Each structure stands twice: as structure tokens, then as C-alpha cells.
Amino acid sequence: MIFTGGLIEAVHREAQLSDAWLPAGWDRDLRLAWRDLQGAARRWPLVVHLSWHDIRQRYRRSTLGPIWLTISVAVQIGALGFVYGGLFKSDLSTYLPHLAAGMTIWMMIAGMINEGCACFIAAEAYLKQAPLPKSMFPARIVLRCLITYAHDFVIVLVVLLIYLPPLGLQALLSIPGVALVALNGFWIGLLMGMLCTRFRDLPPIVASAMQVAFFITPVIWLPNALTGHAAMLLNFNPFALFMSLVRDPLVGVSVPLSTWLIAIAVTIGGSIGTFVMFARFRARITYWL
């Protein structure tokens, strides 16, 4: 069976009706999971509202408003830049753009994963009161992180304007990079959201794993500082891979085609695997809350 609460057009009702009588099993589960995704897409204004609401909540009634978030990130990057720039004896004009671009992207990726873990737990009040599509909630997290990234991107622009020659057209390649990050953020949020709702000790484990990932990903250090086996291992770090998709076009480094292809393969594989998991456990999420 399936429902969509509230007032839904007759067409949809007919479609659901035929599904409702399918025998229980994979065919039905997959259809209903797909229907859930469609329902979330149809409710995009609600997803947008929830994301903006989350952002507004953070700078609610503060005088500086949205600028406040950006300033705190700018201070962080500035401080790190001067300390680590000196420590690694790198030229500020290459180090600071690398750090500013990398740090903001990292915060987006880490945000999608860490907050994605709690996407259903945080939506308990909604999920227990209304038959809303479940996939709305990981989408909300992704959108929220994208909005935050757009705020932080101002810093990146300023740093790039100061230190680098004007951005070329190739900088636009980071847009499909962000799109791939967002798509992956969505399936990871959906998958981790389900797992973390069932296993409540997972979010802290994920948070510590992300902490480790931060140090082994070239965010505060330059990838060319690594040599030998360590440099080889970097090729197997998915975070480094996705980060370079967005960062490299911005700082004027070209991204090899193979990197794009691997990223696309990860996106497709992850999405399919998660979709199957979602079909299997979608109906259980409300019970686990």
C-alpha cells in the first residue's frame, strides 16, 4: 500500500491504487521507493523551505545575519592560512587559494555526511505526524549544505581575486563538480540516514571517521607534498577525488578525464545500491524512530 497524505490529484490516486494490490515483494518495494522519490521531487517547495528555515535558524535575529556565518569561516581560513602557510613554507599565493577553496568544499562534504546521518532522526516530528516522502529529508540536508557553501564561496572568490589571475572559463567546470558532490551527498545521506536511525551509535563513529578523513585529504596540505606510497594511496581517497573535481578548476588546475569518470561511476553505483537498500527498508524508518 502507499499513501500520500492530503490532497492528491485523482491520477496519482489511481496509480497508487494499482500498486497497493501488488503482492508484497521486491517489485512492489522498488515501485514504492521510486514513488517516494517522485513525491519528494513534487514537494520541492517544501524541501526548499525546510533548508532555508534551517539556515535562518542559525543566524536568527542576529544583526549581521548571514554574513556572520561567512565571517567565522573567513577567520578560520585566515588563521589556518597564516599558520600552516608558514609551517609548510609555501607561497601564500598558491597556498591560500588552495586552502580557501578546499576548506569550504570540505565543510560542504563533511556537512552532507555528518548531518545526513541525522536526517531522519531530526525529522521525527514530521515523519510521525504526516505521510511525507522519506527522501525529502536527505534532500533537505544536501540543499542546506549547498546554501551554506554558496555563503562561503564569497570567501573563495575574494581570495582568488587577490592571489590568482582572473578566473578562466574552465572554472565553470567546478559547477558539474558541485552537482556530482550533491548527488553523492543525497545517496549517502539516504543510506547513512537509514543506518543511523536503526543504529544510534553510528553518528559519532561517522564523525570520528570524517575527522580522520579530513587529515588524510589534501585540505590543509598540498597534494604534491606527498611522495611514494602515500601519494599512491591518495588515488584511493574518494574525498580527495571529489574535492579535486570542485577545487582544481577554481585554482586553475585541470582535472583529468579519468577523475570525472571514476566520480560518475561512484555516483551511479552508490545510487543504485542505496536505492535497493531504500526499497527494502523505507517502510521501516518510521518504526525505528
Place this chain on the structure above:
Amino acid sequence: MTEIELTDVDVHFPIYDARARSFKHHLLGFGGGGRIGATAAHHVVVRALNGISLSLAHGDRLGLVGRNGAGKSTLLRVMSGIYEPGAGRVRVVGRVAALTDLTMGMDMEGTGYENILIRGFMLGRTRRESLDRVGEIEAFTELGDYLNLPLRTYSQGMLLRLAFAISTSIEPEILILDEMIGAGDTRFADKATARLKRLTEAARIIVIASHSADTLRRVCNKAALLREGRLVAIGPVDEILGRYEKEG
């Protein structure tokens, strides 16, 4: 054709203690062979609903009675699509409106007008459908210029009035109520009652869970008695209420 049909519906809630909630525990358990099975077998399961079968057709007004924890709210949530049953089938044909939590999803920082849209989205309305209702909600709430102010400036009564107006601004075919709702000060209460009366008269099927025999006699034409997740009896309101009162 509006109908609700439940066949052998089971809703079982697994109760996970800290151990069962733990990923670490499950991971380490793989080494221990049979121990996982043993742990799994010891999960506490609350059987909230057990083999519920009933069917409702156009004109039915069903009242659910039973003690706290008998499964009334769970049954309402199954009918409104929040819980998908672990076993059995549910078929609901018709536009459903579940008026359980009127203020869910309202944004205290948003204005009254914004909240008409937000709540509308929660209820499954499109932007257009919500905008079409604005005039009617303005007239009913009598909030005037307050609708341009954020909800945090509203009094409790005003907030409830708006929430009530938005949630009841519908023409549902199936109306699901957990206890009879009402709103506001005495003058407003009359208006609210009149509005609810219109709503309940227009709905083709109503399911209401209530502890008030008075409400059930007024609204319903049949009643169902639930006990420990089972449907004990279904029939005329007076008969079922009599049986419920006798059992205490």
C-alpha cells in the same frame, strides 16, 4: 468511490534497547556465531495492532474506543499512511485529511501568510491550492494585519486559530481525527464548531478516536472497540459504548 479496507493488518514495533541499537554490538557479534540469533530472538516487540480487518464505505462514521494503548492512534496512523503495516493490506481510496497535529511544521519566524503556504505543503497542497484558500482563511481567522507578522508575535489563541483554519480549509473525502479538535476563546469556539460540523458533514468517511462518549454519539454511526491491539467488536455506537463501559 471512497473506501477504506484493512485486511489482517499487523503493526509491530520493535523495541530496541541500547544493545540492539548498537552497531558496534552487531559488528562484534559476528564472531560469536549463535549469539546474534539469541539476541535477535530476545528483541522485545510491542504488538500495537494485531490482525485488524475492517472495511468502511461512503457514509460511514467510525468511532474508535478503547483504553490508552489499545492501538487507536496507531490505527489512525495506519489509515493516514504514516505507518505501513508489517503484514496485511491497507487500501484507502479518497483524499485523506488527518487532523492530528494542527501546528506541525509551522514556522514561528515566518509570517501568517507564509505559514499558510508551508502548512499547505505539509498537507500535500500545491502552492496554487494554498493561495486559493488565503481569502477564506483570512475571513475565518479575523487576524487581519497580524497575518503579515511572524507567528512568534501571536498569542496562543491566535496561533491555534490560524492552525485550525489552515488545517480545516479542505474538502476531504476521508477525515481522520484523534480526539475532537477545537480552538480558541468562547466566541471563536462557536465558529470553530460550526466549521467542523460542515467539514464532518461533507466528508464521506470519518474515523475518529475519542474518549468522549458524547462526541462519539454525536458524530458517529458505528463504533469499534479495540483492546490490546485487537479489534474486539464493531457495531452500533450505543452497543459498543455500552460494552466498553461495562468492561471498564
